[in-house]
Amino acid sequence: xxxxxxxxxxxxxxxxxxxxxxxxxxxxxxxxxxxxxxxxxxxxxxxxxxxxxxxxxxxxxxxxxxxxxxxxxxxxxxxxxxxxxxxxxxxxxxxxxxxxxxxxxxxxxxxxxxxxxxxxxxxxxxxxxxxxxxxxxxxxxxxxxxxxxxxxxxxxxxxxxxxxxxxxxxxxxxxxxxxxxxxxxxxxxxxxxxxxxxxxxxxxxxxxxxxxxxxxxxxxxxxxxxxxxxxxxxxxxxxxxxxxxxxxxxxxxxxxxxxxxxxxxxxxxxxxxxxxxxxxxxxxxxxxxxxxxxxxxxxxxxxxxxxxxxxxxxxxxxxxxxxxxxxxxxxxxxxxxxxxxxxxxxxxxxxxxxxxxxxxxxxxxxxxxxxxxxxxxxxxxxxxxxxxxxxxxxxxxxxxxxxxxxxxxxxxxxxxxxxxxxxxxxxxxxxxxxxxxxxxxxxxxxxxxxxxxxxxxxxxxxxxxxxxxxxxxxxxxxxxxxxxxxxxxxxxxxx
Amino acid sequence: xxxxxxxxxxxxxxxxxxxxxxxxxxxxxxxxxxxxxxxxxxxxxxxxxxxxxxxxxxxxxxxxxxxxxxxxxxxxxxxxxxxxxxxxxxxxxxxxxxxxxxxxxxxxxxxxxxxxxxxxxxxxxxxxxxxxxxxxxxxxxxxxxxxxxxxxxxxxxxxxxxxxxxxxxxxxxxxxxxxxxxxxxxxxxxxxxxxxxxxxxxxxxxxxxxxxxxxxxxxxxxxxxxxxxxxxxxxxxxxxxxxxxxxxxxxxxxxxxxxxxxxxxxxxxxxxxxxxxxxxxxxxxxxxxxxxxxxxxxxxxxxxxxxxxxxxxxxxxxxxxxxxxxxxxxxxxxxxxxxxxxxxxxxxxxxxxxxxxxxxxxxxxxxxxxxxxxxxxxxxxxxxxxxxxxxxxxxxxxxxxxx
Ligand SMILES: Cc1cc2nc3c(=O)[nH]c(=O)nc-3n(C[C@H](O)[C@H](O)[C@H](O)COP(=O)(O)OP(=O)(O)OC[C@H]3O[C@@H](n4cnc5c(N)ncnc54)[C@H](O)[C@@H]3O)c2cc1C
Numbered sequence: 001x002x003x004x005x006x007x008x009x010x011x012x013x014x015x016x017x018x019x020x021x022x023x024x025x026x027x028x029x030x031x032x033x034x035x036x037x038x039x040x041x042x043x044x045x046x047x048x049x050x051x052x053x054x055x056x057x058x059x060x061x062x063x064x065x066x067x068x069x070x071x072x073x074x075x076x077x078x079x080x081x082x083x084x085x086x087x088x089x090x091x092x093x094x095x096x097x098x099x100x101x102x103x104x105x106x107x108x109x110x111x112x113x114x115x116x117x118x119x120x121x122x123x124x125x126x127x128x129x130x131x132x133x134x135x136x137x138x139x140x141x142x143x144x145x146x147x148x149x150x151x152x153x154x155x156x157x158x159x160x161x162x163x164x165x166x167x168x169x170x171x172x173x174x175x176x177x178x179x180x181x182x183x184x185x186x187x188x189x190x191x192x193x194x195x196x197x198x199x200x201x202x203x204x205x206x207x208x209x210x211x212x213x214x215x216x217x218x219x220x221x222x223x224x225x226x227x228x229x230x231x232x233x234x235x236x237x238x239x240x241x242x243x244x245x246x247x248x249x250x251x252x253x254x255x256x257x258x259x260x261x262x263x264x265x266x267x268x269x270x271x272x273x274x275x276x277x278x279x280x281x282x283x284x285x286x287x288x289x290x291x292x293x294x295x296x297x298x299x300x301x302x303x304x305x306x307x308x309x310x311x312x313x314x315x316x317x318x319x320x321x322x323x324x325x326x327x328x329x330x331x332x333x334x335x336x337x338x339x340x341x342x343x344x345x346x347x348x349x350x351x352x353x354x355x356x357x358x359x360x361x362x363x364x365x366x367x368x369x370x371x372x373x374x375x376x377x378x379x380x381x382x383x384x385x386x387x388x389x390x391x392x393x394x395x396x397x398x399x400x401x402x403x404x405x406x407x408x409x410x411x412x413x414x415x416x417x418x419x420x421x422x423x424x425x426x427x428x429x430x431x432x433x434x435x436x437x438x439x440x441x442x443x444x445x446x447x448x449x450x451x452x453x454x455x456x457x458x459x460x461x462x463x464x465x466x467x468x469x470x471x472x473x474x475x476x477x478x479x480x481x482x483x484x485x486x487x488x489x490x491x492x493x494x495x
Numbered sequence: 496x497x498x499x500x501x502x503x504x505x506x507x508x509x510x511x512x513x514x515x516x517x518x519x520x521x522x523x524x525x526x527x528x529x530x531x532x533x534x535x536x537x538x539x540x541x542x543x544x545x546x547x548x549x550x551x552x553x554x555x556x557x558x559x560x561x562x563x564x565x566x567x568x569x570x571x572x573x574x575x576x577x578x579x580x581x582x583x584x585x586x587x588x589x590x591x592x593x594x595x596x597x598x599x600x601x602x603x604x605x606x607x608x609x610x611x612x613x614x615x616x617x618x619x620x621x622x623x624x625x626x627x628x629x630x631x632x633x634x635x636x637x638x639x640x641x642x643x644x645x646x647x648x649x650x651x652x653x654x655x656x657x658x659x660x661x662x663x664x665x666x667x668x669x670x671x672x673x674x675x676x677x678x679x680x681x682x683x684x685x686x687x688x689x690x691x692x693x694x695x696x697x698x699x700x701x702x703x704x705x706x707x708x709x710x711x712x713x714x715x716x717x718x719x720x721x722x723x724x725x726x727x728x729x730x731x732x733x734x735x736x737x738x739x740x741x742x743x744x745x746x747x748x749x750x751x752x753x754x755x756x757x758x759x760x761x762x763x764x765x766x767x768x769x770x771x772x773x774x775x776x777x778x779x780x781x782x783x784x785x786x787x788x789x790x791x792x793x794x795x796x797x798x799x800x801x802x803x804x805x806x807x808x809x810x811x812x813x814x815x816x817x818x819x820x821x822x823x824x825x826x827x828x829x830x831x832x833x834x835x836x837x838x839x840x841x842x843x844x845x846x847x848x849x850x851x852x853x854x855x856x857x858x859x860x861x862x863x864x865x866x867x868x869x870x871x872x873x874x875x876x877x878x879x880x881x882x883x884x885x886x887x888x889x890x891x892x893x894x895x896x897x898x
Pocket of ligand 1: 043044079080081082083084085086087089090091102122143144145146149150151152153154155156157158159160161162163210211212214215216217337426427463
């Protein structure tokens with residue numbers, strides 16, 4: 001992976017930097033031993049590794065601000081890091097960079113039931129927020145499968161989703177405020193406990209900015225009352241197309257399930273072998289449709305979903321009898337990753353979104369690509385919102401397989417874009433999809449995106465090498481090419 | 496002399512903005528112009544009118560997305576959606592009449608550019624949350640796009656959020672993609688009359704915290720009742736109004752259970768009356784009377800942490816006094832005696848960590864006192880840098896959002 005050229009002068013001044021950082025973050029908070037740095041060399045995208053120059057683990061916003069200010073002054077690059085579960089290499093270290101870990105920001109600061117929000121530090125895990133409020137009957141809706149491990153700060157940085165985001169939205173729809181420190185060390189408090197603060201929506205652009213705009217040091221998330229009733233159906237189909245048709249029919253009949261997940265035959269078999277979830281092994285595609293709301297609404301909706309499923313030739317229809325069975329339905333889906341881990345030494349999880357109606361054709365395309373690259377692939381899929389997660393199986397010890405897996409992944413994403421979709425539904429661009437950005441955006445599009453970056457970090461020191469294939473210098477982006485000569489509106493007043 | 500430029504497609508829009516930048520001439524950027532008096536006055540001799548960029552480009556009901564020219568009228572979009580039993584779930588309000596524009600004149604681009612949402616904001620989110628992608632021409636006279644045509648997307652920065660609520664100061668939208676959802680179905684409202692402000696707000700919070708999924712939470716003071724469609728009791732004291740939407744059986748079930756849970760005297764509004772009342776609340780119709788519109792009587796919109804609303808109302812009604820209406824976390828407030836009361840309103844809003852916008856006032860007041868809330872220096876610096884990145888010559892609505 002091509003990364004920004006390391007700055008030899010910065011590396012040469014490492015010892016001085018360590019001393020200056022220790023003056024800000026005392027004790028164990030500055031890591032320089034190679035043995036300890038190794039723990040940070042990769043994130044959830046393990047195919048790429050790099051040893052960071054240093055790791056710093058601040059505990060307070062003041063420390064973060066001082067670290068950033070120091071590094072800004074010295075021209076030292078920063079890589080923010082939450083729990084390191086990211087799947088696009090967003091937290092991949094830089095050889096001449098400081099990895100700034102937010103793991104010590106691990107406290108929930110306030111639970112405000114009257115305003116239905118929780119104010120938390122960014123290192124708190126996604127699930128810990130729900131755990132903190134569930135005894136009062138509330139929860140935090142976005143639920144990435146990594147929720148026991150990933151940090152809420154990382155969720156904000158990636159704008160993460162989960163199986164329940166068709167109905168409840170992704171991270172950006174479920175937060176109302178952040179505190180962010182810019183590369184220059186300015187502390188910005190954006191939003192609060194109210195909706196739609198006026199001014200440019202900086203909360204909205206920080207969310208999903210992959211650590212390129214600022215370091216998130218506090219987050220205010222919305223919580224919701226737990227639904228009165230949650231029920232799921234497991235539905236098997238004789239073909240992929242039948243399952244995809246069912247998904248579209250459910251939505252066009254006005255039902256928005258809390259979750260609607262699909263798996264292909266290979267994924268069904270692997271998950272069943274691993275989790276014994278009761279999946280029908282003769283099905284070519286499997287849907288888990290979950291509805292929530294009041295009892296009467298769920299009763300009504302579930303009856304309609306099942307009628308639609310039967311009309312779509314479902315061969316297997318089962319509603320959960322009790323909570324344990326509902327959990328079992330999900331256990332298979334949620335263990336799709338470890339299940340793949342048993343079948344193959346390595347796998348990469350791809351993440352693209354397509355218009356849902358294109359699903360059967362895209363899956364045919366993926367099958368053809370699987371043959372072309374001679375690698376196996378299993379498909380799990382947030383079917384409700386068209387978000388595909390093909391899992392490509394390979395062996396990293398075989399460098400040819402790794403190269404083929406990367407090429408296969410890139411081909412899948414190009415296919416998604418060609419079918420009217422996008423490169424990432426929830427895992428972000430990072431380094432993984434960085435070089436594919438031009439398949440979706442032209443140079444002018446990308447330059448406008450980078451102008452946002454320039455407003456926050458004109459020197460390009462925050463997480464460089466991620467998201468953009470080519471970094472234009474901000475001075476160059478700021479220039480305006482005025483077109484003299486013939487003007488299209490000669491009647492306009494001139495000053 | 497006022498010049499109007501009305502491009503019919505994106506290439507004409509590029510030409511128009513290129514002309515502005517070459518000449519260094521700023522423009523007032525409008526959709527249909529129904530809310531052009533929302534924001535600080537723009538000192539421009541040119542109006543760039545975007546309501547010629549019309550047309551539905553793509554609508555796939557079962558993909559839950561719609562793509563259209565940004566100048567397409569909201570009515571066109573909404574009536575098409577209605578044919579397919581869908582809607583814009585953020586319930587776009589029609590604020591034009593607050594400024595004397597005829598009802599129903601807004602464009603979809605204008606609604607997104609002002610980031611407007613109605614009473615369902617508490618449940619469905621704001622316009623920003625339903626804005627999936629766009630094409631636009633920045634102040635550099637360059638066409639660019641961001642986002643996508645699918646409901647879930649994290650490819651690149653979320654520039655949709657940046658443009659939502661940017662009031663045409665960064666780029667002129669030419670095409671937008673929005674998320675659409677099944678129509679809410681039946682509507683019913685539980686009314687709990689005769690309450691103090693604090694009691695009413697407490698009931699609304701309890702409803703919001705319940706599992707019954709209300710989609711509108713309003714506190715209506717007695718002075719406002721005569722200005723709303725019929726159905727609300729003219730008692731002393733405030734009315735807590737709680738809306739439910741969905742299949743008929745579910746609405747009735749939730750109305751009953753909410754009534755039993757909250758207790759006290761109550762009434763219910765059926766589907767038709769509910770729709771009329773919530774439309775009026777969403778549009779802030781009680782503040783659109785001819786005299787107020789004519790005089791551009793100051794009208795504030797305060798976005799508040801919901802639980803703080805009672806104390807804010809209490810203190811504002813104590814001094815400077817005036818008319819108010821609470822809709823979700825949004826407080827409409829018209830100070831007594833035509834004063835803007837900027838100092839008190841801003842101080843009171845800041846005290847609880849909210850944001851106050853002077854939605855309507857005479858141009859001189861908007862120019863002198865500003866419209867949008869003060870931001871910290873750090874945020875102002877970033878906002879200014881964003882603006883100079885997207886519109887370096889300052890030709891798109893300069894000054895509309897701030898100094
Ligand atoms: C098994 C598994 C399942 C997963 N399932 C899902 C899923 O269902 N849905 C989904 O969306 N994702 C999923 N992910 C991906 C991942 O968990 C999410 O992207 C998550 O939000 C990353 O959080 P993190 O704390 O681990 O961040 P990291 O991996 O540490 O960092 C991710 C990015 O955020 C930046 N960052 C982190 N913290 C901050 C901060 N405080 N301030 C500024 N920038 C910061 C980093 O620089 C990096 O660019 C899964 C991952 C795994 C391993």
